[in-house]
Amino acid sequence: MAKKKRERWTEIRSMDNVLEFTDFVSGNIENPSGRWHEIFGNDDPLVLELGCGRGDYTIKLSNQFPGKNYLGVDIKADRLWRGARKAAREDAGQVLFFRARIEEVDQYFDENEADEIWITFPDPYPKRRHAKRRLTSPFFLQMYKRLLKPDGLVHLKTDCDILFRYTLDVLGKEQIQVVRVVADIYEEAPGDPELTISTRFEEIHRGKGKPIKYLSFSF
Numbered sequence: 001m002a003k004k005k006r007e008r009w010t011e012i013r014s015m016d017n018v019l020e021f022t023d024f025v026s027g028n029i030e031n032p033s034g035r036w037h038e039i040f041g042n043d044d045p046l047v048l049e050l051g052c053g054r055g056d057y058t059i060k061l062s063n064q065f066p067g068k069n070y071l072g073v074d075i076k077a078d079r080l081w082r083g084a085r086k087a088a089r090e091d092a093g094q095v096l097f098f099r100a101r102i103e104e105v106d107q108y109f110d111e112n113e114a115d116e117i118w119i120t121f122p123d124p125y126p127k128r129r130h131a132k133r134r135l136t137s138p139f140f141l142q143m144y145k146r147l148l149k150p151d152g153l154v155h156l157k158t159d160c161d162i163l164f165r166y167t168l169d170v171l172g173k174e175q176i177q178v179v180r181v182v183a184d185i186y187e188e189a190p191g192d193p194e195l196t197i198s199t200r201f202e203e204i205h206r207g208k209g210k211p212i213k214y215l216s217f218s219f
Ligand SMILES: C[S@@+](CC[C@H](N)C(=O)[O-])C[C@H]1O[C@@H](n2cnc3c(N)ncnc32)[C@H](O)[C@@H]1O
Pocket: 050, 051, 052, 053, 054, 056, 073, 074, 075, 076, 079, 100, 101, 102, 103, 120, 121, 122, 123, 199, 200, 201, 202
């Protein structure tokens, strides 16, 4: 691991706005399941961003739509470090980051504990044999269903046609209600304040002229 990455790995452990799954595995700290409102210190709705990277969406959502608790989840310490540092600089009071693997994240939440989930530019795993790893595969959908409130929404943003079509197909097969589909945000909904929040990966894909897609669903 490069020196900078190693330093950030160490540094996030002492950051007040970052939680590490390793603390809960080792039993140093009580599992946060059922305690997220206590951790944030209020009863506001809980919004998760899975695979938040540098936390762009999480931080910008919290600026534009205050009055909710935002938790950015990612496994990469150096990316979270950037987000956590930015949130601390901006004094973003209702933003926390959680270093954890998404496939294991449900053990840190109680049933119906979250109000919304954002999945922004997840790794698309375009090869069919890797479809199970996509964050909208049936395995992950089951997890989201458990940790979301019954009327909770899952939002997906992607540039990837394969992932987008695959998700619509799985939702159809699983009889999950699709709430909104936008095939090209900047053509169809350019003034939508929630959908036009940009991330690092969105900028990379838009820079290549790719349409940015959005869909939401509810269980
Ligand atoms: C393509 S990046 C997108 C980052 C950010 N959402 C954006 O739009 O800029 C995907 C992110 O998901 C994270 N990720 C991928 N698989 C993960 C997993 N199983 N558990 C936790 N994070 C994961 C990666 O570390 C990476 O930061």
